[in-house]
Amino acid sequence: MATLIQPASDTAASTGPERHGLSDARLLELYRTMLRIRRFEERVKELFLEARLYGSVHLYIGEEAVATGACAALEEGDVISSTHRGHGHCIAKGLELAPMMAELMGKVSGYNHGKGGSMHIASLDHGMLGANGIVAAGIPISTGAAMGFWVRGSQEVALCFFGDGGANHGAFHEGINLAAVLKLPVVFVCENNQYAQYHALQQDLPIENVADRGAAYGIPGVVVDGSDVLAVYGAVKTAVDRARSGAGPSLIEAKTYRFEGHFLGDPEPYRTKEEVAQARASRDPIVRFSAALQQMGISGVERLQEIDDAVRADVETAVEFGESSPEPGPEILLTDIYSGADADGRESSGEKTEAEQVVPRDRVTEVASREVRAQGPQAG
Amino acid sequence: MATLIQPASDTAASTGPERHGLSDARLLELYRTMLRIRRFEERVKELFLEARLYGSVHLYIGEEAVATGACAALEEGDVISSTHRGHGHCIAKGLELAPMMAELMGKVSGYNHGKGGSMHIASLDHGMLGANGIVAAGIPISTGAAMGFWVRGSQEVALCFFGDGGANHGAFHEGINLAAVLKLPVVFVCENNQYAQYHALQQDLPIENVADRGAAYGIPGVVVDGSDVLAVYGAVKTAVDRARSGAGPSLIEAKTYRFEGHFLGDPEPYRTKEEVAQARASRDPIVRFSAALQQMGISGVERLQEIDDAVRADVETAVEFGESSPEPGPEILLTDIYSGADADGRESSGEKTEAEQVVPRDRVTEVASREVRAQGPQAG
Amino acid sequence: MPEATYSQALNMALREEMRRDERVFCLGEDIKDSTYGVTRGLYDEFGAKRVVGTPISEAAIAGAALGAAAVGMRPVAEFMYMTFMMCAMDQLVNQAAKMKYMFGGKAVLPIVYRTMAGAGRANAAQHTQSLEAWFSHAPGIKVVMPSTAYDAKGLLKTAIRDENPVVFIENKVLYATAKEDVPEDDYTVPFGKAAIRRQGRDVTIIGLQRMGEVALAAADQLAGEGIEAEVIDPRTLVPLDIDTIATSVQKTHRAVLVHEAHERAGFGAELVTQIVTHAFDYLDAPPVRLANPNVPTPFSRTLEELSIPSAAQVAEAVRTLLK
Amino acid sequence: MPEATYSQALNMALREEMRRDERVFCLGEDIKDSTYGVTRGLYDEFGAKRVVGTPISEAAIAGAALGAAAVGMRPVAEFMYMTFMMCAMDQLVNQAAKMKYMFGGKAVLPIVYRTMAGAGRANAAQHTQSLEAWFSHAPGIKVVMPSTAYDAKGLLKTAIRDENPVVFIENKVLYATAKEDVPEDDYTVPFGKAAIRRQGRDVTIIGLQRMGEVALAAADQLAGEGIEAEVIDPRTLVPLDIDTIATSVQKTHRAVLVHEAHERAGFGAELVTQIVTHAFDYLDAPPVRLANPNVPTPFSRTLEELSIPSAAQVAEAVRTLLK
């Protein structure tokens, strides 16, 4: 059975929320990150409904505490893999809103030059190994990133987000098992929002918790309240430390709820309006954390309002950036298929690639991790 | 944790082996089946070394109690799926030795007309859905057979053999999970012979027992001594009854050991000769069952010897049948690719197929299960 | 005779076949509330044992359909997007396609693997792949690509009644845009019979599925210039009606192939090969192949549009051919 | 310069590259005791972190290589038999092949996916599949098929140094039978350069991998009859050296393609298409394609032999072409 980490709020009455040693500034940073996700997503929805944005878009509203708490537990150089519902992960990992919004609009100034869109948004520079259109596909990939760190003996950790629906895919089993066998530095975070597209998780999962499957791989399985950002942070931090120490992977299940449809346009035949309204009223992670911050005396309503105003302004700037950016032109249709080669895979230059040089032994780790380290630490 | 079924022999001193209500005749039949497997395989090995037989051949020697005990728990109409190491499953499910041997020789009189060979031997008439060259691939297939029974509401059960190595494949996870979610009538039997080709299971499995993974699907996980045919029978019978009653699948792990190399020609660099010799001396399922039969007073040495003689004669007949059968000719190279169509998928006749008739509601079950019922009950 | 969309026509076929034969059942992800409407309402009529919702487990779906067929049922399995079939290739191609042959013929495997392919809706690279070439390269499987509502219904019925694994490829754009009168009664469209969608003498344009529309649009443009294109829809790739295609090319002396899948090693190459094999002496010029260039489908609408053959491109290719 | 088999030459390449660059590491099933000898001894030299044994989990192997490459390593992943890659197509084609493009170019993914294809050893249908056409249809992946020991070493080195996912197809029969002097020093064989294995004026025979030998054997037979065949080994399919092929066909006016994969939608169709595109006016007859017929590989040696193109068949095809 999975270990249940009690939501911080349950113990709040006696001791106040557990802050896991985070400074006031970092706590406010968590709040700001959650709001950035919320306001970004709200705006994306509006733009979609106004047909100023298009594609398959899956919103993260309601789940903000998971990405935010989890990414806050990472260090510079650590990497994440994500899912089709990836905006929150991007923001929590420190990606900027403007090139994100531009990417959702298919603009050339987007992170992927408009070639990826919402489902494939990525920034290796930030250690963000990509949203993914294929359920559970990020699991073997993050295991592989962890394998890379392990082979070269460096200290980074990989963190993998996936949905409850993904826990039934073969890639879940193979990816986690391989990581467990080799004790790779990776943390698997299941975002259990209780639905897989058009049906409730119960239809798919013959047991109570996804986390209980940790036992099948001899790794810790932990259930955490996914609307409590501090609880998520605490559970993930423990797992990240464990991974970094060489003790291997963990499986963390964050119980959460998505307030919006599966994708923009979802008629939501599978749940009632009341159910959603109740969840919004009772388990909004931002409302909860706002209350906690006030209770802890870290912030008053005014300060939080200021943060919100600033975030909204950032989102607006991102929208303007996206909308004013040019459409990609035909000249980039056939680029970026191969590195150092044309669209047919033919070498595009006679230059020696870096790989062809002899790399001295002691420079390997440095060279190898350079790319993923180019950017600073993520939010939180 | 998996439930451990104590090997019958451990309790033998006090109460004698548990016979699970099997008559003397059926017990002797179990013995005969195990011997048929052993003698068949021994002969296959000789023929291979004499180059009178070829291909990728994986022997079942040492594991006879698993197939025999498991198939004995099935009823007419039940089906099995098998693995690359399938000869034992075939014999236990009642296939005849002669067309089996002919198939291994690639002869037209073989079960598959020489098109399948050892790794694909099959007889749907016997409810034997095929050996399989792909590790774990039989798992979703047997889940599907069980789904077929469940959809039409008939009473058959599917039983799936797979290896310990297969427990790490995505198909294991998806196939068992799907069966568990729908509570399909299927029994998964893991033959844990402690090796997956060239390495010990420990390298792959981060937990003690494959059966412990049952908990990940909310189904019983049972460990049984795979060299004790009665223990296997007992555990599988319980699971088959459970499946037939509508309570869903079970995962049974039979701990066994393969006495021969992974395939014929294996240099066995991964284990010592002593280890093998010790296993042969201490856990030969046939020696054990022979002792039990004598202890229970069911049979004397002479009767067992008679059975052996008869079995050897059968095997010899099979060899003669195979060797005297003709090679397939070019005229069958391009047949059997499609049903009712030529090699390019073009309709080969204007006749209406049975499917094109209107099938009255009450005949459906009968029609649907006709094919798999054509043959009588299997050994045991 | 009511008007029906492609997706409604498919729904009619499923419903009628499920009523006709109790062995027919559907399985797949979210087929109860049916994302694209093809299985809509079937759950209400036939219940949870004939419309089986599964976890997100494509390999298990493919294998389960195979196992059920092996014991006498007639499953219709759905893969939401064709790209997801990549999660199930072993069960589809190593198992389902090969089983009958490996078993020496002693298996009858009536399975329909329904799926949806094509680009044009800004779904990016992982939700747009057209894999008809892969399945055509897998002996034992039949490959069907309906392009009209009428054919969708008739071909799906044929697929369900076929005794072999059939990969039945639907098109995401056609679901809603292809619309016509579709008979409510029982009819089938045979496999291996191409449809001549337009007669012409100057060039043969073969368009797969939605590219048939593109070919017809090009033909309309060309007609204004006095060029009469014959437009052929193969309807099924395996079996392929090479007779109709070759006869047309022998008449027109020129061929243009249009499909959405990537160009390199796509089914267009097979068509070119069969055309030159059967009509070499009649050809005035090499057949021209128009396809998705060798690039994963880009997300941006602007780029996506550039990556799908257009009527203008087809028309231009024909003009060049005729020069 | 010592004589080495194809399998030994591959082993040399791996060892040399692993010594040269610590980012290079191997992963796969049973690569420690190496079933076919390619990775033999590497574990002893480089240890468990550079020669990583994995569970039987092809999708995880493919994805792990991708993830490791994304963080700067240079993995060489092994799939014991090419058919088993069907268990990993999503990771290989949806993920590895598309990632760079989907990410707008911002990923460098130096991965070698080694595997073994071909028939000829009575392994039956599930252990013999040649899938070069599938991977050629997946933009973002390069496809390499060495046919000699020298090329095996040189192309594997190029593959390891390439910055892209490469599907590197070895051949199970050639492992032991292809043998020649292989330099011990560092050399590479470039991608996209076909080798002319034999010069001739009457016909161009293009043989993929082991079918090159068959083509050469046919050429020898034909030479006795005064027919001089040019035999070309493309060596890499993506990129493809169409220049060398087209130049040859423009000279000989006739082409025969030979491969082991199934005929329908095989890479032969792509070759025919490119040849007619580039050399139509030079062709005296349509290119002829010889391949595994559209049938899963049968087990029986007798049948298996019939399912692989033979020198006699190739020679006969050439004679017919020249009639």
Ligand SMILES: Cc1ncc(C[n+]2csc(CCOP(=O)(O)OP(=O)(O)O)c2C)c(N)n1
């Ligand atoms: C392999 C695969 N199968 C099916 C889909 C279609 N699909 C996209 S999202 C989704 C549901 C995913 O549920 P879950 O993993 O719980 O994530 P959530 O959407 O709830 O965040 C499905 C079925 C897919 N993208 N990939």
Ligand SMILES: Cc1ncc(C[n+]2csc(CCOP(=O)(O)OP(=O)(O)O)c2C)c(N)n1
């Ligand atoms: C998907 C797949 N991967 C790899 C192989 C190669 N292979 C054949 S048998 C085998 C080992 C199987 O081990 P296990 O499942 O324990 O069965 P055992 O051989 O011990 O009976 C391997 C790796 C295969 N046939 N299929």
Ligand SMILES: [Mg+2]
């Ligand atoms: Mg979910």
Ligand SMILES: [Mg+2]
């Ligand atoms: Mg084993």
